[in-house]
Amino acid sequence: MRQYITRRLLQMIPVLIGVSFLIFMIFAISPGDFVSGMISPHMTAAKQEQIRHLYGLDKPKVVQYLIWLRNAVTGNLGNSYKFTQPVTTVINTYLWNSFYLQLVSFILSIVLAIPIGVLSATKQYSFFDSFFTLFALVGISIPTFFFGLLLINYFxxxxxxxxxxxxVNTGSTATGIAKFIDVLHHMFLPCLVLTFASIAGFVRYVRTSMLEVIRQDYVRTARSKGLNEKVVIYRHALRNGMIPIVTLIGMSIAGLFGGAIITEQIFGWPGIGKITMDAIYARDYPLLMGINMLLAVLTLLGNLLADVCYALVDPRVRLK
Structure with missing residues (x-):
């Protein structure tokens, strides 16, 4: 297991370098730059070139990437043009706000989706199954911005x-429990939007996976031995039915830190998703590079975690 994890971590290095190069070049060939967004009628061409030289934007794109890569290896992701702070500082400031919101939504989604999906599969074509199948379709189909605006308008x-x-409330100086309650109060509506969208997808995956498993021969054998139905479903079937869900959970790890751009914009939540939009508008490419590389690292780690969890969920899986 340790050798497998070490090998996978080493394999991530060239993958991350390739990802960083592609992302950097996509930004590089995009029309305009940070200076273009600053242009005003009073800014001369000479002043524009001076600013570009100051930020190193007049160098060839490949040279700019190599400079960025050299600094990134040492933990320096550059400075944000918009926030005039190191990228790592900006990300660390807003990252945890998104994490708290996404974590609560993620836990609620998993806790609710798994039992609902299992019951839907075991009671196929019942009213319960039909209701939550419709619920899942509505949750997947309705745009998050529309649902969020409905909640804002009504509640x-x-x-x-x-x-x-x-x-938190504007101008609030609350600390401790009072601040915690204030954050929960503000978190309720955006968390409801994210949970509604997430649980719909999870329910469909759990239901589909369980329907495939409960028709297997070993499940029928367990029933023929006289085992209690709950033991058959939750001890034998659910464990194998969780394998696709483990993949989904692993892929969701990046989302815990990546923020929800649309939801955070609608509710004015000061998270990583909101500053991502601000960085796009400002053409703040160093900040966008930092955010995208963070998501790339988390995605790779999520895949690794999912592979490791396969061995824990399914004893037939061996990591070598």
Missing amino acids: AAGLQWFPVSGM
Whole structure:
């Protein structure tokens, strides 16, 4: 197991270098740059070139990438043009806000989706199954921005039960439990939007996986031995049915830190998704590179974690 993990970690290095090069070049060939967004009628061409030289934007693209890669190896991802701070500082400031929101939504989605998906599979074509199949289709189909705006219009603007935007009340100096409650109050609506969308997808995966498993010969054999139905489903069938879900959970790890761009924009949540949009508008490519590389690392680690979990869920899987 240790050798397998070490080998996989070493294999990530060339993958990350290739990913970073592709992302950097995509930004490089995009029209305009940070200076283009600053252009005003009073800015001369000479001043523009001076600013580009200051930021190193006048160098060949490959040279710019090699400079970025050399600095990135030492942990220096450059400075954000928009926030005038190191990229690592900006990411660390907003990253955890997104993580808290996504983590609560992720836990709720898993806790609710697994039992619902199992019951839907074991009670196929029942009212319960039909209801949650419809629920899953609606959850997948409805745009998150539309659902979020509906919640804001009804619960925030109409009933005024929840705040419209933000993470805490404006000007609040609360600490401790009071701040925790304030954050939960602001988190409720965006978390509801994310959970509604996530649980719909998870329910479909769990249901489909369980339907395939409960028809296997070993499940029928377990029933023929007189085992309790709950033991058959939750001890024998669910363990094998969780294999595709483990993959889905592993791929969701990057999303815990990546933020939800649309939802955070709608609710004004100060997370990594919101500053990603701000960076796009400002053509803040160093910040966008830092965010994308963070997601790339988390995606690769999520895949590794999913592969390791296969061996824990399915005893037939051996990592060598």
